[in-house]
Amino acid sequence: xxxxxxxxxxxxxxxxxxxEKLYGxxxxxxxxxxxxxVRDIAHGMASLGVRRGEIVAVIGDNRPExxxxxxxxxxxxxxVVGIYPTSLDEEIVHxxxxxxxxxxxxxxxxxxxxLLKVRPLLPHVEQVAYYDPHGLEEYADEWxxxxxxxxxxxxxxxxxxxxxxxxxxxxxxxxxxxVVCTTSGTTSLPKLGQxxxxxxxxxxxxxxxxxxxxPKDRFVSFLPLAWIGEQMMAVACGLLRGFTLSFPEDSxxxxxxxxxxxxxxxxxxxxxxxxxxxxxxxxxxxxxxxKRRVFGMAYxxxxxxxxxxxxxxxxxxxxxxxxxxxxWVALRPVRDQLGLARVKRCYTGGAPLGPDVFRFxxxxxxxxxxxxxxxxxxxIAVLHHSNDVRFHTVGVPLPETEMRIAxxxxxxxxxxxxxxxxxxxEEATAETVDADGWLHTGDAGYLEDGxxxxxxxxxxxLTAPDGTRFSSAFIENKLKFSPYVEEAVAFxxxxxxxxxxIDPATVGSWAEHERIGYTTYTDLAxxxxxxxxxxxxxxxxxxxxxDSIKVKHFLxxxxxxxxxxxxxxxxxxxxxxxxxxxxxxxxxxxxRGDDRVAMTNTVSYQDGTSTKRAITLDIxxxxxxxxxxxxxxxxxxSGRR
Numbered sequence: 001x002x003x004x005x006x007x008x009x010x011x012x013x014x015x016x017x018x019x020e021k022l023y024g025x026x027x028x029x030x031x032x033x034x035x036x037x038v039r040d041i042a043h044g045m046a047s048l049g050v051r052r053g054e055i056v057a058v059i060g061d062n063r064p065e066x067x068x069x070x071x072x073x074x075x076x077x078x079x080v081v082g083i084y085p086t087s088l089d090e091e092i093v094h095x096x097x098x099x100x101x102x103x104x105x106x107x108x109x110x111x112x113x114x115l116l117k118v119r120p121l122l123p124h125v126e127q128v129a130y131y132d133p134h135g136l137e138e139y140a141d142e143w144x145x146x147x148x149x150x151x152x153x154x155x156x157x158x159x160x161x162x163x164x165x166x167x168x169x170x171x172x173x174x175x176x177x178x179v180v181c182t183t184s185g186t187t188s189l190p191k192l193g194q195x196x197x198x199x200x201x202x203x204x205x206x207x208x209x210x211x212x213x214x215p216k217d218r219f220v221s222f223l224p225l226a227w228i229g230e231q232m233m234a235v236a237c238g239l240l241r242g243f244t245l246s247f248p249e250d251s252x253x254x255x256x257x258x259x260x261x262x263x264x265x266x267x268x269x270x271x272x273x274x275x276x277x278x279x280x281x282x283x284x285x286x287x288x289x290x291k292r293r294v295f296g297m298a299y300x301x302x303x304x305x306x307x308x309x310x311x312x313x314x315x316x317x318x319x320x321x322x323x324x325x326x327x328w329v330a331l332r333p334v335r336d337q338l339g340l341a342r343v344k345r346c347y348t349g350g351a352p353l354g355p356d357v358f359r360f361x362x363x364x365x366x367x368x369x370x371x372x373x374x375x376x377x378x379x380i381a382v383l384h385h386s387n388d389v390r391f392h393t394v395g396v397p398l399p400e401t402e403m404r405i406a407x408x409x410x411x412x413x414x415x416x417x418x419x420x421x422x423x424x425x426e427e428a429t430a431e432t433v434d435a436d437g438w439l440h441t442g443d444a445g446y447l448e449d450g451x452x453x454x455x456x457x458x459x460x461x462l463t464a465p466d467g468t469r470f471s472s473a474f475i476e477n478k479l480k481f482s483p484y485v486e487e488a489v490a491f492x493x494x495x496x497x498x499x500x501x502i503d504p505a506t507v508g509s510w511a512e513h514e515r516i517g518y519t520t521y522t523d524l525a526x527x528x529x530x531x532x533x534x535x536x537x538x539x540x541x542x543x544x545x546x547d548s549i550k551v552k553h554f555l556x557x558x559x560x561x562x563x564x565x566x567x568x569x570x571x572x573x574x575x576x577x578x579x580x581x582x583x584x585x586x587x588x589x590x591x592r593g594d595d596r597v598a599m600t601n602t603v604s605y606q607d608g609t610s611t612k613r614a615i616t617l618d619i620x621x622x623x624x625x626x627x628x629x630x631x632x633x634x635x636x637x638s639g640r641r
Contacts, residue, residue, distance in 0.1 A: 037068050070225075301323055
């Protein structure tokens, strides 16, 4: 990848490689400037003793300095491990200990303070460099250094070593470890998967051979660079095809910044698409009857066009004309509000996305495609093709990717993108990749006309009393299609039960419209009218589930599921083992079909203290439930048949 950067700097020195929005203005960095800053930081890292085969850690939000640090480390033959900016003490210490990183690049005061707090546990960390000095002006600890000072130190160190940087880059091979990515960690602390330059760039080559990208394309980088998905698109594909990466100013301006850039390609996990859908649902529900009617008719036309397009068929003259009108009147304005007006194709991966959500985006004209993979195969092995999208599948294998289903139903994959092993865990590596190079994904699935259908993690696939094999995730996605449900966790095999959390934004907006007063999330979640709203939503979800796996009982949890509490991963995958242990009392009461359940909740504070409080939750029963006649029916455009 450092050689690709050098090629881009030589071929298009004044082309825009990176741009970051600061104080409302986009600040561009050309390919030549990018390469020069990488050189300076690489020399600075070398002056700190970073050598070939080592690992440099980076923790922080997406900024140009993140990628500069990554390419600088790789130029020296080192690798980079990303730490999610929301990570707390235990996870930070785990990753830094396992990687044996001696140099850490941190974003700002928040991340520096985290590192200072756990410093006694990290005797091997010799230097921390920060790239946002705001608030750190009075920090005099020699353990800390300003990123620009590190660059200046690098320039000074390079004075007596002409040509040294080029020699180091030339010594690198395609099979050097480039990136160390954390696994999802749904069952325990994450493992560190080692991905080589060859792994990443062969994946990028195969992906862009199916969906071509070029220098004129634009990509907005807003998901953590510690995630394999962002490494896959922003770094590997970005360097291989030479397109511009844009970094929003902050999370508050992310949507407006996306609208300004108008990205041509986008990759996000399901939670982003679900959030966008909820936003549209709420705004349409709050609109006047005329706007709702117009959008409903336009959506109906778009739905018909999408059904033909995903099967490789044209719209035909009459439907094509109606589609142009529907797009002009209603669908394009919605895409524009979501920042998707110029998108040629979008991807989702990392967790299952419900078919209903898929259908919605295709109906409004967004070419959304599912990918399937995991960290151990550079994030992607299977992909939908634009003219062959089936909403319940994840597509077909990428070029030069082999796939087969084992006798026990496990999905096995083999390609040049399969990782080189876990850091410090040879036993887990041997269990994951067999002697013939097959990656054992741990997921269960089957093939349908060449398309892969993923059921769930093999250990989480359940069997109903009538013999139906099903996935908890399938039920959960039906529940999460509601704009009022943020997360859902399903339990049981005989009687299906569920625990849901509300989306505070959409439910809060609904409560305001209904003139319901509340103070906190817990207060809102425990409101009787909110409970009735959720009961109607679960009832609607049940209408689309087979009788054997309909939800019989559910409760609304008093808090959101939080990665800081280990309840979900940083990529928002549910840690079922934690949920099963922490909420055992609730799950048992759901299974019994009780009317109410009491539990003790422990609230921990940053100063190390904690308090306990008793909480009583109502359990809601769906068997025989008939929604009130006055309840608002979800319109056809929502994807419900």
